[in-house]
Amino acid sequence: MKVLVVEDSKEIASSIHDFLVREGYICELAYSFDEAQEKLLLYSYDCVLLDIMLPDGNGLELLKFMKEQGIQSGVLIISAKDAMDDKIRGLEGGGDDYITKPFHLPELHARLRAIYRRKKLSGSNIITFNEITLNTDTLEASINGLLLDITRKEFDLLLYLVVNKNRVLSRQSIATHLWGDYTDNLANFDFVYQHIKNLRKKISAANGADYIDTVYGLGYKFNASKV
Amino acid sequence: MKLVDKFTLWFIGVIVVTTPITSYICLNNIERKIDDVEIARLKTVNMKAAARMTDGSSVNIPRDASFTTFTLLPTLPADSFRIRKDPDPDGNHKSLESRLTVSTFMNINGKAYEVTTSSYIPASRQILNAILDTVAWKLLLIILCVAVSARFLSQHILHTLRLTMKKIHNFDLKKKITFPQTNTAEFKELNTFLKKMTDRAVEEYTAVKQFSENASHELQTPLAVIRGKLELLSETNIDECQATLLADMHHAIEKLSKINRSLILLSKMENNEFAVTEHIKFCRVAKDVLAAYEDRLEMKNIEVKRELDKNIQLRIHPVLADMLMNNLLGNAIRHNVQDGMIHIILKQQKLVIKNTGLPPETPPEELFERFRKSNQCSESVGLGLAIVKQICEVCDFKVSYRYKAPLHILQVDFCPESVINEAEQDKFETAAVVTA
Numbered sequence: 001m002k003v004l005v006v007e008d009s010k011e012i013a014s015s016i017h018d019f020l021v022r023e024g025y026i027c028e029l030a031y032s033f034d035e036a037q038e039k040l041l042l043y044s045y046d047c048v049l050l051d052i053m054l055p056d057g058n059g060l061e062l063l064k065f066m067k068e069q070g071i072q073s074g075v076l077i078i079s080a081k082d083a084m085d086d087k088i089r090g091l092e093g094g095g096d097d098y099i100t101k102p103f104h105l106p107e108l109h110a111r112l113r114a115i116y117r118r119k120k121l122s123g124s125n126i127i128t129f130n131e132i133t134l135n136t137d138t139l140e141a142s143i144n145g146l147l148l149d150i151t152r153k154e155f156d157l158l159l160y161l162v163v164n165k166n167r168v169l170s171r172q173s174i175a176t177h178l179w180g181d182y183t184d185n186l187a188n189f190d191f192v193y194q195h196i197k198n199l200r201k202k203i204s205a206a207n208g209a210d211y212i213d214t215v216y217g218l219g220y221k222f223n224a225s226k227v
Numbered sequence: 228m229k230l231v232d233k234f235t236l237w238f239i240g241v242i243v244v245t246t247p248i249t250s251y252i253c254l255n256n257i258e259r260k261i262d263d264v265e266i267a268r269l270k271t272v273n274m275k276a277a278a279r280m281t282d283g284s285s286v287n288i289p290r291d292a293s294f295t296t297f298t299l300l301p302t303l304p305a306d307s308f309r310i311r312k313d314p315d316p317d318g319n320h321k322s323l324e325s326r327l328t329v330s331t332f333m334n335i336n337g338k339a340y341e342v343t344t345s346s347y348i349p350a351s352r353q354i355l356n357a358i359l360d361t362v363a364w365k366l367l368l369i370i371l372c373v374a375v376s377a378r379f380l381s382q383h384i385l386h387t388l389r390l391t392m393k394k395i396h397n398f399d400l401k402k403k404i405t406f407p408q409t410n411t412a413e414f415k416e417l418n419t420f421l422k423k424m425t426d427r428a429v430e431e432y433t434a435v436k437q438f439s440e441n442a443s444h445e446l447q448t449p450l451a452v453i454r455g456k457l458e459l460l461s462e463t464n465i466d467e468c469q470a471t472l473l474a475d476m477h478h479a480i481e482k483l484s485k486i487n488r489s490l491i492l493l494s495k496m497e498n499n500e501f502a503v504t505e506h507i508k509f510c511r512v513a514k515d516v517l518a519a520y521e522d523r524l525e526m527k528n529i530e531v532k533r534e535l536d537k538n539i540q541l542r543i544h545p546v547l548a549d550m551l552m553n554n555l556l557g558n559a560i561r562h563n564v565q566d567g568m569i570h571i572i573l574k575q576q577k578l579v580i581k582n583t584g585l586p587p588e589t590p591p592e593e594l595f596e597r598f599r600k601s602n603q604c605s606e607s608v609g610l611g612l613a614i615v616k617q618i619c620e621v622c623d624f625k626v627s628y629r630y631k632a633p634l635h636i637l638q639v640d641f642c643p644e645s646v647i648n649e650a651e652q653d654k655f656e657t658a659a660v661v662t663a
Contacts, residue, residue, distance in 0.1 A: 012451050015456055019458070172481045194522075
């Protein structure tokens with residue numbers, strides 16, 4: 001997947017870049033409105049990560065520009081403005097999804113993947129990894145074709161892990177992904193633990209490999225090299 | 228006591244004190260005038276009588292109730308006049324008139340005579356009565372006029388003061404006020420002073436608010452940077468000890484960004500960025516939030532009793548409705564005990580959430596303050612209830628907390644204006660049909 005990151009903060013841009021490159025994506029950076037415009041005209045990208053607040057223009061303008069030029073890339077809007085109207089304007093202006101700073105990189109990644117699936121893989125809703133198959137439409141997960149009896153939250157968790165395989169996922173990032181930002185659930189990491197435990201049990205019960213590792217002190221990791 | 232009443236009373240007091248003095252002066256003047264005129268008249272009568280006597284014509288002609296007598300004297304006294312005033316000629320203390328007697332001593336045809344004429348004038352008591360009567364009327368009229376006109380005058384003069392007071396009463400730190408024009412010097416001074424003061428307050432408030440808004444806003448990016456870098460760092464080869472340190476950092480960053488988010492949210496609400504335009508089904512919000520928390524309720528094995536009335540519509544921004552419910556329910560779960568209980572009641576007029584939990588350590592009135600939290604849960608940011616309170620302020624709801632062992636009870640009373648009743652709902656529905 002080829003991604004353009006339009007972000008004026010060099011540190012954030014480089015963090016995203018490092019993260020995505022490790023994922024095997026081709027990732028280009030643009031630090032300003034003009035630079036982004038130029039790159040969008042010259043090359044084509046599968047996805048654009050777009051910061052709304054740019055020093056020399058508004059990201060929403062860039063959305064308009066993409067529409068006019070008929071650029072088909074998926075767009076994930078990044079913004080420090082946690083404002084409702086910004087969100088709505090961004091999504092109405094052609095953004096596919098929206099994430100607010102500060103975000104977790106795996107969360108950004110999961111959303112990017114979702115946009116990519118909807119846009120590029122012509123809405124393919126089947127994700128497979130070895131013996132695990134996830135259907136994002138029906139929210140069904142199966143191991144070797146055997147349907148797992150899992151809850152919505154467990155499905156989301158498994159999807160999050162698979163999309164971010166081989167990455168350490170902090171409990172915070174998992175909690176935020178599953179329950180959103182509104183809930184002040186810092187104290188509730190035991191919930192994450194509980195969900196992971198249940199998920200592992202259910203995968204083992206269906207004779208799936210135990211891919212989920214606990215990384216001491218940090219969180220969890222979907223270890224793809226386990227067989 | 229009102230200013231106008233004070234002035235009126237003072238004025239009336241002055242009148243009441245001065246009236247007896249002026250009445251006394253008045254009485255004296257009138258008496259003196261009457262006496263002088265009468266004495267002068269009686270003197271002329273005496274002179275005329277003496278002249279007739281000199282001519283030898285008849286003398287004792289009664290005239291105007293006065294009569295003249297001649298008395299032969301051995302010698303002429305030194306003074307040529309003697310005046311006597313008898314206030315009680317009838318001798319029964321009830322005389323309505325006093326007798327004025329003027330004696331003139333003169334030589335008539337070579338003999339010494341005392342020519343005496345008497346006449347009756349109104350007694351001073353009579354004059355006094357008349358004066359008192361007048362004064363009573365005068366006082367009554369003055370007091371009435373003062374009382375009435377003072378009200379009107381004060382209405383007129385103090386109008387600007389009242390306007391100023393109203394402005395101050397409705398003073399809001401968010402915007403400057405302009406005071407009404409006035410031509411009264413003192414009010415001008417007052418208005419100038421107040422204007423200076425309020426403008427300064429508004430400016431300082433705005434500056435402080437902007438600082439905190441900018442600060443929290445500018446913090447977002449560095450927070451995102453730190454978070455990202457930490458995530459990248461945790462991907463590298465690290466040992467257990469480093470992992471623990473990283474985890475603690477993660478934790479702190481998380482907390483920081485939560486605090487920041489909540490503060491931004493609070494200032495947004497203070498800036499009225501959540502104007503209420505639509506009405507939403509609050510019962511549905513409650514159901515959704517409950518569903519979202521299901522797994523956590525299960526984990527603590529909390530029993531939930533629901534009494535949710537159907538079709539409860541409120542005028543509240545959907546984001547705020549969501550947050551209100553989220554915060555209240557989140558609290559009820561977080562501060563709950565294992566195998567506890569939560570009782571949710573949603574009625575047309577109120578939302579009540581009762582939950583079991585440890586007894587509170589902070590006094591109830593402090594619970595809604597920012598960064599106030601019980602020690603049982605040092606993990607929480609302590610802004611949840613501050614946000615709840617702010618949401619309730621924005622929507623004109625009343626929120627209250629009480630502890631009735633073993634239950635913590637949080638109640639939100641919706642304001643009648645924000646509840647959309649059945650009739651209105653029907654109207655909306657028909658309107659929707661029409662527009663459809």
